Amino acid sequence: MAVPKSYDEVKAHLQHVLDDPSTPLDIPLIDKLKLELTETTDRRVPGTLLTLISQLLPVLQEDPTPITTLGIKATTYFSFTDIRSVEPPIDFIAGFKAPSPPVNLLTLTLLRKAGGIPSDAAIVAGDPELVASLVELWLTTTSTAVAQAAFDALWALLEVDLASPLENETHTHEAEDSTGGQGLFWRRVFTDKNVYGRLFSLCSLTNSEPGARPLRERTVAQGRLMGFLVKAGHLRWDLISTSQIPEIEAKYDSSSILHFAACRMVDKSDFLMHMTLLNFFRDLLDIEAPGLRARVYVQSASTFSSPALDFLISHDLHGNVLDLYLDETKLDPVDLQYVRGPIMAYIAQYAELYPNHLLQNPSSLLDRIISRISGSLAISSSQWAHGHVPAGQLVILSSLPRVLLVEAAKHGANPLFAVPTSPPCREALDALAKILHGPKKLDMSDSMELNTSGQIPTDWHKEAAAARVLYFMYLNDHPNFWTDIVAAADILAMKDVSLAAISFMKAVITANWQVLSGEVISPVPDTSRYQLPSEEALGTLSPAAQGLLPSSGVWAILTPPALTILLPYLFKPPRSYSEFVGGGAGDSQNIVWKVATAKYEVLVSLYKNLKETGGRVTGFEDILRTLRQRVSEGPWGPVAQNTARVETQLWTSIRSAVRPANMSRFAAKKGRKLPGTEFTWEAGADPAGEADTAPTPLFPRYNLPRARLLNPREQKQVDLYRALRDRFHDGPYYSVLQSSSVTARKDEATRAHFDPFHGMPTYSGKYQKQKRDRPELKGRPYVMKFFPRHLWKTIQPNFNPSVAMDGYVPHGPRIGVKRGFEDEEEEEEVEDTKRRKGVDEDEDAERAEREEDGDVLDPDEDQEEEIIDNDFEDDDDEMGGDYNAEQYFDAGEDEYGENDGFADGGGGGGDEDTY
Structure with missing residues (x-):
């Protein structure tokens, strides 16, 4: 056993702080010792540290977290026996009552070690004051961490002290896993007045005793008690549902601790506590729920009920929740926004865990549930895509017995058909996947078949057969749903939708289906409801003249339309990072990788299921070989050059293995054809065995050449x-x-x-000022002596080299002499101005002469009138009176003299036009 190097230094430091409490803690030194404490540390070191810490905590004047965490670390490898051997003994009760969460956590950590073996739990059970202090700390502390640690310690003691089922008059399935305890701690909690009474007094709202906790703290304690009762009910339902101390229970007008919590404790006007109560009811349903199987021992009113459901029904709690679901007007509109979710969660839990109990309700109640779901799903496509989706109703729909949905389809009221696949919605896809996948496989180790005599509405086999029936019914009503599923799976921008669509593919491939055999479709005595159709009746939905419907999900994938839509998608290489902005550098959640791996898992499931079901069928060796090759290549798929080859091999294998005699093209509504029905799978027409109309891979992907990094x-x-x-x-x-x-x-x-x-x-661009794209060399100052002489005329054509020796042009103004950098374009503008001025003077003189003669009409105006008249005359003569727009407008060149197709080719007037 080794002693840490810093142990002596820390010990001396803690002793110094104990002598002088004003001394600050050396936190780095304490942290160093924490790292040095291992399993091989001398056993005397943790004991000494624990003694120093227990002496130091009452006098410490700063946050005790550093030394409490040191104590937790030091006792990591200590047992409860080692802790009890520390001198002086640890005062657990003082640690519980200390108003310091770090001290509470240290004490609870030490006490929890008693939950390791039943003998240590029995020692704790022998101290009633210690157990009462533990329960009080758990229900009254304001620290969430302390409350969780107290519950963990309490539950560890209860779990390890669970007595053998043979010692109990009643027991649950979970109780069979007991560790051989004596049950002393259970009796201490539920039969000790001081402990059992605190469970009532600390949670009751009517407790007006002196020192009662505030209302807020009592409601928090109520939530903690409800969570405890659910876990305790899984182990000892009898202790929480029956009277233990009538004197205490009568004081709070209840018959048991469960009755107190469910019917007397909560104020339902507090909608937050009402939500907690509804969630408590939902959790109770999970205790000994039969589902689609029955226990070998029966404690409830029937094989398809449970003690928890019987309790809820007997106190009219179950019926009240059903009424709130069917008629929401009974609740305040404000409260409804908060309790609607827990109400729907309760209905979904009840429908999934108690299917036969649900089906035994009156048909009027079941019809109201179906109508309630159908009304909620009747929303527009835009709301499915962008609005509020009825997620709670979809959860209830996916939890209903499938035989009930088949029965509703007989009356045209199946709400499953109202669930869309386009626009894609994650909640809708999840509901479809759960329904069409079928029931979960049962572990029959501790249960028996429910429907051994055919006396109940549904069982596992009927649910599996109903899932297969619903798949073909939905496919018949939504012929394009596989196209929608593949399109949704390829939308990487909507990660949740894409993953939900891929999960739907896997759910169908791994579906738990069963053929409609005679035992499955046998009628239920005393009722004509919930009878499944025969295989022949189901086959009438298909327009195929011959062939059997697929008997499993993997065979449904190899049948059109899934064959021609889903398989090409699965074999298509996944999307790459290069297809996104920045090469996927901003993909913080690895969307591309998640979708690629999910798609690969679907391929693996397809290969495994096809290997199990098709390995014994002649001709499927090639399909399995092709799938094995694709699976071996991993999530990113084959290289680009092999993609088309792998797909072609798959199609060839399928065509050679599948024949119309054992495959049905399950199609759409009457008179319609689904994608893929135009393909023929006969190989007789082609000597090589290839069908001319078989699908072939188009535009195979290939890797673009990329330059190496510099x-x-x-x-x-x-x-x-x-x-x-x-x-x-x-x-x-x-x-x-x-x-x-x-x-x-x-x-x-x-x-x-x-x-x-x-x-x-x-x-109009000709009237805009032109922007010069080239730099104007002439408008810049130059030192000419730095340029070759033969370039002087190019740089400054008007430069006079003889005026100065240094090459500078004189800057003083000279009459009649231009500056060397003046633009020649300015000279042209001056000449145009002079010519225009002369023309204007001549026109003014001519106009004055006409006015003297009394002719006020401008010659240009007269001439323009003649032009217009001539245009119309020519138009009438040549075009026969039809209007010729091209001849009306002049087709002259633009002012730049260019007419090459890009310049202004005609129309309008010249530069003299004004606007």
Whole structure:
């Protein structure tokens, strides 16, 4: 046994703090010792530390968390016997009553070690004050961590002290796993007045004794007590449901602790506590629920009930919840928003765990439940896609007995048909998957068949057969639902929907179905309801002339329409990160990987189930071989070059193995054909055994070539080159081609870079100021002596090299001499202005002369009238009176003299037009 290196230092430090409580704790030193404590540590070290800590806690003047966690770490490998041997003894009661959560947690950790063996639990049960303090701490503490630790300690003691079932008059199935305890701790809790009375007094709202807890703390204690009763009921239902101390129970007007909690304790006007109470009822239903099987021992009124359900029915609690579900007007609208969810959860739990009890209710009640569900599902497609989805009703629908849904379909009231697959909805897909998958496989080790004599409405075999019937009914009513499922599975942007669709595929492949044999469809005595159709009657739903309906889910996948829709999707390579923005770098939840692995699990399930059911069928070796190859390639699938080959091998294997004699093309409504019915699977037409109309893989995927990543040296070279190029482009002497010159060139490479949105000239564009795309070299100052002489005329055509020796042009204004950097375009503008001015002067003189002669009509206006008249005359003569818009507008060239298809080709007037 080793002693930690820092043990002596920590011991001295704690002793110093004990002598002088104002000394602060050395937290780093304490943390160091925690790391050094191991299983091989000397046993005297934890005992000494625990003694120092117990002495230090009452006088410590700061947060005790560092030393309480040290005590928990030091006693990790201690047993309850080791803790009891510490001197002086540990005062558990003082630790429970200490107003410090860290101290409470340390004490509870030490006491919980007594839950290891029954003898230690019996020692604790012998101290009634200790047990009462534990119960009081659990129900009254305001710390959630302390309350959970207290419950864990209490439950560990109860669990290890559970007596053998042979010692009890009544027992539950869970009680068979007892550890051979004496039951002393159970008797201490439920038969000791001081302990049992605290369960009532600390949770009752009518307790007006001095020192009673505030109302808020008592409601918190009520929730803790209800959770405790559910767990205790699984082990000892008799102790919580029968009277233990009548004197205490009568004080609170109850017959047992369970009756007190369910009927007397909670104020239902507090909607939060009403929600907690409804959840408590739902949890009680899980105690000894029969489901689709019956226990070899029966403690309830019938084989398909339970003591918990009998208790709820006897106190009219079950009927009240049913009434609240069927008629929500009995609740306040505000409270309804909070309790609607727990009410639906209770109904779903009851329907799933007690199917035969539900089916024995009056038909009027069952019809109201079906009508309630159907009314909630009758919503628009937009609400299914974007609105509030009736998730609670879908859970109830998926929990109902399947024979009840088949019976409702006979009257045209099956709410299953109202569940859509498009638009995709996660809740709807989950409900469909649960219904069509069939019942869970039973573990018959401790149960017996319910329907051995055919005396009850449903059992596992009937539910399995009903699931198969509902699949074909739903497929008949929704012929495109496999197309919708595959489309939903490929929507990676909606992760929940995609995963739900893939889970639906797996649910059908692994479905627990059964053929409609004579025993399954036998009528139930004393009723004509819940009788399943025969195999022949079910076959009439299919338009196929011959062939049997698939008997299992995996065979349904190999039957159209799933064959031609689902299988290509499963063999298609999964989506890759490169298909998303940033290459999937922002995919924090690994959506692509989750969908790929879920899809791969479906393929694995298909392979395993087909191997079990089709391994003995001749011709399916090739299909299994192809599936095995795909499964061996992992979630990411085959390489691109092998994708088409694998799919082709699969289709060839299916065509060679499947024949119409043993496969039915289950199709849609009468007169319709489902996808895939146009394919023929006969190989006689082709000598090679290939059907001409068989589906073939189109556009197989392939890996795009990708350039390798640059090494650091190459990356640096690229960065330097790009920086140099940017400096060139941003410099004052970098020239780019003008857009007009680009469009003027007719070659294909040039037009490929043409911008059709902003580069196309418009009619009004000629009046807009043109933006110069090229830098104006002439408008910049230059020191000419730094340039070669033969470039001087190019840079400044008007430069006079003889005016100065240094190359500068004189800056003083000179009459008649232009500056060297003036643009020649300005000279052209001056010439145009002069010519225009002369024309205007001549026109003014001519106009004055006409006014003297009395002719006020402008010659241009007269001429324009003649042009218009001539246009119409020509139009009438040549076109026979039809209006010719092209001839009406002049087709002259634009002001740039270009008419190459991109410039303004006609219409309107010239530059003289005004607006």
